[in-house]
Amino acid sequence: MKLPRRQFLHLAAGAAALPAVSRIASAQAYPTRPITLIVPFPPGGSTDVGARIVADHMSRTLGQQIVVQNVSGAGGTTGSTRAMRADPDGYTILMGQMGTHAASVALYPNLAYKPDADFETIGLVTEFPLIIAARKDFPPKDLKEFAAYLKANASTLNQGHAGVGSIFFTTCLLLNSILGVKPTLVPFNGGAPTMNALVGGQIDYMCADIITGGTHLEANRIKVYAVSTPARNPVIPNVPTSKEGGLPEFQASAWNGLLAPKGTPQAIIGQLAAALDKALDDEPTRKRMLVLGCDIPEKARRGPQPFLALIKSEIARWSPIIKAANVKVE
Numbered sequence: 013m014k015l016p017r018r019q020f021l022h023l024a025a026g027a028a029a030l031p032a033v034s035r036i037a038s039a040q041a042y043p044t045r046p047i048t049l050i051v052p053f054p055p056g057g058s059t060d061v062g063a064r065i066v067a068d069h070m071s072r073t074l075g076q077q078i079v080v081q082n083v084s085g086a087g088g089t090t091g092s093t094r095a096m097r098a099d100p101d102g103y104t105i106l107m108g109q110m111g112t113h114a115a116s117v118a119l120y121p122n123l124a125y126k127p128d129a130d131f132e133t134i135g136l137v138t139e140f141p142l143i144i145a146a147r148k149d150f151p152p153k154d155l156k157e158f159a160a161y162l163k164a165n166a167s168t169l170n171q172g173h174a175g176v177g178s179i180f181f182t183t184c185l186l187l188n189s190i191l192g193v194k195p196t197l198v199p200f201n202g203g204a205p206t207m208n209a210l211v212g213g214q215i216d217y218m219c220a221d222i223i224t225g226g227t228h229l230e231a232n233r234i235k236v237y238a239v240s241t242p243a244r245n246p247v248i249p250n251v252p253t254s255k256e257g258g259l260p261e262f263q264a265s266a267w268n269g270l271l272a273p274k275g276t277p278q279a280i281i282g283q284l285a286a287a288l289d290k291a292l293d294d295e296p297t298r299k300r301m302l303v304l305g306c307d308i309p310e311k312a313r314r315g316p317q318p319f320l321a322l323i324k325s326e327i328a329r330w331s332p333i334i335k336a337a338n339v340k341v342e
Contacts, residue, residue, distance in 0.1 A: 042102050042280050043076040049270075050106045052091025054084045056204030057174070058223035058304075059268050062138050063107040065300050066270075069291035074283070078105075084201055087177025088112035089120060096125040100275035105134065105284065109268035114326035115182040118334035128327060132281050133319040134270035135288045138306040142183045142240040142264050143251070145225050146217040147210055148233060155237040155257030158217075159191055166193035172215035174203045176339075179266045182330060183240065184219035185337055190261045210234055221266050222247060222305035240264045247305035265307075267326075269319050285315050 049067050051060045060082065067078040083091030092112045098104035113127035125131070144158065152158040162169065171188070173181040180203055188194065198215050200206040203224045209215050211233045226247050228234045238254040239245050240262055254262040270288060272281060291297050292308055301308060312318070 042283060043074055045103065046077045046079050047074070047102070048104045049078050049080050050091045050095045050104065051080055051082050052084060052088035052095075052106070052108070052112055053082065053174070053178070054202035054204060055082055057202050058140065058179075058221045058266065059088075059107055059109050059203075061223055061304065062268055062301070062306070065297060066137055066288060066291045069294050069297045070284075070287040073287040073290050085175075087116065087119070087175040087181065089116055089123060089125075089177060092116075092127075093124045095271070096130050096273055098273050100132075100273040100277075102272065102276055102280035102284065104273065106131070106271045107137070107268055108271050109179060110266050110326055110330075111178045111182055113271075113323050115179075115330045115334060116177050117327050118331040119177045119182075119339060128320065128323050130274050131271040132274060132276045132278075133316040133323070134272060134281060134284045135315050136267060136269040136309045136313060136319045136322060137288065137292075138301055138308060139265050139267040140222050140304070140306045141245050142179070142219055142221055142266055143225050143229075143248075144187065144217070144237045144240075144254070144262075145207075145210060145220050145229075146235045146237065147213045147215070148235060149213070150216060150235055152237070155252065155254065155259055158237045159259060162191055162193045162195070162217075166195045169195040169216045170198050170214075171195040172198045172200060172206045172209050172218040174206045175199055175201065178203070179221060180206060180219050182334070183264045183266075185339065186264060186333055187219055187262055189333070189337055190259065207234075226305050238262070245305050247303070267322065269322075281316060289314055 049063055051063045053059050063080055067080055071078045083094055088111050095104055095106035116123055152161045171184055173184060200209060206218055207220060207224045210218055211228055222245060229236045229248060236251050238257045239251055240254055244253055298308055
């Protein structure tokens, strides 16, 4: 049977609109099943810990469990790539951070994704200072002695990191560049294994985040020479800032935040951002993060747009530093 032209066009237009209608209906019903949150590093590190804390509260708000899936490798870019390629339906999200979504641009010439273009930003979760840490029996007593010791002995020293492109790698790249030293770099599969190696004396020093190193300092298992932020951190109040210690150029703050694959409906992004905002306002959740030394973003710095602006600014900041160090990963 041959349809009249007008009826044919009407039916064709209706069929073309079905995917859009389906996406809208799906967004309105969201979520109807568990959500996978990819953490691109092994369990136990700061990205993993922060993800689990906010996922716990967000699960209650959304009425569906958020299941953390650790997909490590290549400085966090393996898990980030998997998240980028997932269906944009809100059921796969990512906990990205400074390494995966800023430093990676300059480090990986063949990076499979554009951090500021291939994801929908949901929101900044937390920020936290970096520390300069060393094995417990490392000879220098303070930051000035540490800097002098590195300059005199760099060729015999081992510096650990959590993989090329990780926060630990990038921030120590900055530190080594400031001091003009080139120690032997020892990679590990994540922040927690790197810190365990430092505690065990297998490496001499590292740059770490306060979440990974704070408890070990408290237990007197490592030395910490400085924090990388302008003010001291209340979790480790006796540790001086890098400026107080005589190295004001070493300023860095790690961060992580939630993202979704490009094309995820804005209605779903809005629901996830609202659930994250509610988690960051929840007093027990805040306490869990603050006791680790985290800084919780103020209201004006939350949500998709402020987080996207942060990613763009961090790419602009770290790219010249990494290019100047002439470090690339194929």
